[in-house]
Amino acid sequence: xxxxxxxxxxxxxxxxxxxxxxxxxxxxxxxxxxxxxxxxxxxxxxxxxxxxxxxxxxxxxxxxxxxxxxxxxxxxxxxxxxxxxxxxxxxxxxxxxxxxxxxxxxxxxxxxxxxxxxxxxxxxxxxxxxxxxxxxxxxxxxxxxxxxxxxxxxxxxxxxxxxxxxxxxxxxxxxxxxxxxxxxxxxxxxxxxxxxxxxxxxxxxxxxxxxxxxxxxxxxxxxxxxxxxxxxxxxxxxx
Numbered sequence: 358x359x360x361x362x363x364x365x366x367x368x369x370x371x372x373x374x375x376x377x378x379x380x381x382x383x384x385x386x387x388x389x390x391x392x393x394x395x396x397x398x399x400x401x402x403x404x405x406x407x408x409x410x411x412x413x414x415x416x417x418x419x420x421x422x423x424x425x426x427x428x429x430x431x432x433x434x435x436x437x438x439x440x441x442x443x444x445x446x447x448x449x450x451x452x453x454x455x456x457x458x459x460x461x462x463x464x465x466x467x468x469x470x471x472x473x474x475x476x477x478x479x480x481x482x483x484x485x486x487x488x489x490x491x492x493x494x495x496x497x498x499x500x501x502x503x504x505x506x507x508x509x510x511x512x513x514x515x516x517x518x519x520x521x522x523x524x525x526x527x528x529x530x531x532x533x534x535x536x537x538x539x540x541x542x543x544x545x546x547x548x549x550x551x552x553x554x555x556x557x558x559x560x561x562x563x564x565x566x567x568x569x570x571x572x573x574x575x576x577x578x579x580x581x582x583x584x585x586x587x588x589x590x591x592x593x594x595x596x
Contacts, residue, residue: 370393370394370395370415370416370485371394371395371396371397371412371413371414371415371416372389372394372395372396372397372414372415372416372417372418372481373396373397373399373405373408373409373412373414373416373417373418374386374389374396374397374398374399374418375398375399375400375401375402375405375417375418375419375420375423375428375431376398376400376418376420376423376447377400377401377420377422377423377424378420379400382398382400383398384474385398385418385474385477386398388474388477388478389478389481392478394481397412397414400423400424401423401424401425401426402423402424402425402426402427402428402430402431403425403426405419405426405431406426406431406434414442415442415443415485416442416443416444416445416481416484416485417435417442417443417444417445418444418445418447418481419431419432419444419445419446419447419464420447421446421447421448421449421450421459422449428446428447429458429459429462432444432446432459432462432463432464433462433463435463436462436463436523440463440521440522440523440524441511441524443465443466443484443485443524444463444464444465444466445464445465445466445467445468445480445481445484446459446462446464446466446467446468447467447468447470447472448467448468448469448470449469449470450469451469453560456561457560457564460561460564460565460568461564461568463523465484465523465524465525466480466483466484468480499531499534499535501534501581501592501593501594502579502581502594503515503516503517503577504573504581504592506530506531506534508531511527513527513530513573515573515577516577520572520573521572522569522572523568525550525551525565526565526568526569526572528549528550529546529550529565529566529569530569530573530592532545532546532549532550533582533590533591533592534592536591536592538591538592538593539591540585540588540589540590540591541589541590541591542588542589543562543589545589546562546589546590547562550565566582566584566590569582570582579594579595580595581593581594583595
């Protein structure tokens, strides 16, 4: 019996790498192509956007310190029109505030330099899993008060107003909706939303809960996202 490898099943997935270190870019491209991916490389932010007009990509990997338009600016610009394509940010900075800045720009994950190629591959696979791109493929619609999560269209509205979410934000919101008003623990959120990418000891979950509150609750009559002290977070209309 022939066993299909990950590379065989995903040979047509395309990755666009923004990296100005020619040696590192070459190593990453060769490594990813040996794993069965199609990997294109650009060396500055302006060339990045020229390339995305030529081809569609399944994942973006962005170095921060690149010429003309840096990775943070590129990430922000991507998210103005594209909230779904996963973005992995490469950074030489390991401080929590630097990572939070990357997440604030719309990145789904970050990897601190120097890194091992095997870890890069693990993070790429995690971001490309089907449940990341389509967190709920059952066609179910979740309704919490005036909030509607349409899992068929991957669309979120509140009081009829469409709310744009990143992939991670959407997945977190769906997980809370599945809790049906009961608290979802930080451990469950870490396992279901961040998988192997979650780093204990950071405030990543709190940051994303804050992102969701700004988009889901801010400007509306009553909050739907609540904190249960010591238990986690839950989504519920309180009357």
